[in-house]
Amino acid sequence: MSVVARKFAASPARIPSTTWQTIVNIIAAESDEVKKDLNDIAGIAAALIADETPLNDAITIVGNGPRLRVYCLYGDDAIGDEANEASLSWKPFEGEWKIYFPVHEADYDWVTKALKEKNSRFKTYKTGDKIEEEQSEENRSEGLTQLTININKLK
Numbered sequence: 001m002s003v004v005a006r007k008f009a010a011s012p013a014r015i016p017s018t019t020w021q022t023i024v025n026i027i028a029a030e031s032d033e034v035k036k037d038l039n040d041i042a043g044i045a046a047a048l049i050a051d052e053t054p055l056n057d058a059i060t061i062v063g064n065g066p067r068l069r070v071y072c073l074y075g076d077d078a079i080g081d082e083a084n085e086a087s088l089s090w091k092p093f094e095g096e097w098k099i100y101f102p103v104h105e106a107d108y109d110w111v112t113k114a115l116k117e118k119n120s121r122f123k124t125y126k127t128g129d130k131i132e133e134e135q136s137e138e139n140r141s142e143g144l145t146q147l148t149i150n151i152n153k154l155k
Contacts (some may be wrong), residue, residue, distance in 0.1 A: 005042050007084045026088065027088065027092065031094075046106075062131075063096065065090035066092075086119055101115065103124045
């Protein structure tokens, strides 16, 4: 699985709603339908951005092509040159996709419920945890046995 990250300038460079709109315009540039779905949750996404959940825990899109991790930059980092808001070379929302939002534990229940009511593709995970897709991959790899080949014995 390959992973690509984008870092978007948030506060103080932009207000949370403008940050979300910028993210949507980049990650869903090729799909008006996905833009509409993502704009339908603009208030929730802006609240998460205001809470700085995507500082260390990514908004993660699992779909077509590489996994996309979206982070936000805050403070001096947001006004510096660390942002990477480049357009994507693939369409992550083509075919089957899910988008995972990091949420503080105190807000987890209401955010999860609100997002689920909007679209079953919107998922949440608690800040500091891994998304369910990564936990599943980790569990699968734990069951694998390591193979070691001694090439000296093959000579």
